[in-house]
Amino acid sequence: MKLRKVTAASAAVLALAVAATACGSNNSNSSSSSGGGGGKIKIGIKYDQPGLGLKQPNGTFSGFDVDVATYVAGKLGYKPSQIEFVETKSADRENALSRGDVKFIVASYSITDERKQKVDFAGPYFLAHQDLLVKKDSKIAKGTDLNGQKLCSVTGSTSAQKIVKIAPKVNLKENSGYSECVASLQSGAVDALTTDDSILAGYASQSQYKGQFKLLGLKLSNENYGIGVKKGDTATVNKINDALKAMVSDGTWKKDVEKNFGPANYKYEPAPKIGVIVK
Missing domain, CATH: 3.40.190.10 (Periplasmic binding protein-like II)
Structure with a gap:
């Protein structure tokens, strides 16, 4: 009878220890904790x-x-x-x-x-500010010049929606990322790329594109x-x-x-x- 009681008590202690270990492990891997500690x-x-x-x-x-x-x-x-x-x-x-x-x-x-x-x-x-990136020798100077032209933007971006209002006859092409748009602009597959000027400036300054593009400085938004x-x-x-x-x-x-x-x-x-x- 005594042996049975000791065994039950030991099992209870073991269960608590396992539960505590599991909780500790979960917290250490949490990305939503309020501080760093050992988490990510x-x-x-x-x-x-x-x-x-x-x-x-x-x-x-x-x-x-x-x-x-x-x-x-x-x-x-x-x-x-x-x-x-x-x-x-x-x-x-x-x-x-x-x-x-x-x-x-x-x-x-x-x-x-x-x-x-x-x-x-x-x-x-x-x-x-939203702007347009075009080739250095492009004749595009303002938003309305995009009517009948090919414009590239990224799926889910608000930039393309604003351009369509300015130039309803623009031919819009949407890609999953800006890299594809810049490559299309370089090859001539599109005539302009629109998004924020900070993003466009980053691409224009890359070594493989340096000197090929220009920002129009339109501050469209x-x-x-x-x-x-x-x-x-x-x-x-x-x-x-x-x-x-x-x-x-x-x-x-x-x-x-x-x-x-x-x-x-x-x-x-x-x-x-x-x-x-x-x-």
């Missing part, structure tokens, strides 16, 4: 945007969005070694957040009323780049906003902008005020 954090970025988010051949990442993401993650308690960058293309950003694939997204993600219905935003942390967060996660939004304020005030924001956009002679706007959308 998954952050959505673009892989094909020079100057903003670019995956290098050796597997490392570069660009202003990458620097912002790394700084913010640091303020949340994560070391660079704890960051896992996940590719999030324009058309899948909202889904990636709702599925929980990433904790937040820093990917030239313009804040719009439509998107705010699906996700929450911290920021804005950068103000860009104000693009307030925000950091996308899962809808309802107010705590994370507030923490990110605090991190962005610190990034501006300690000079890191300006240093990183000049490092990533300086070579392209890109005339960037001053750091926007956190929480203030420029219409």
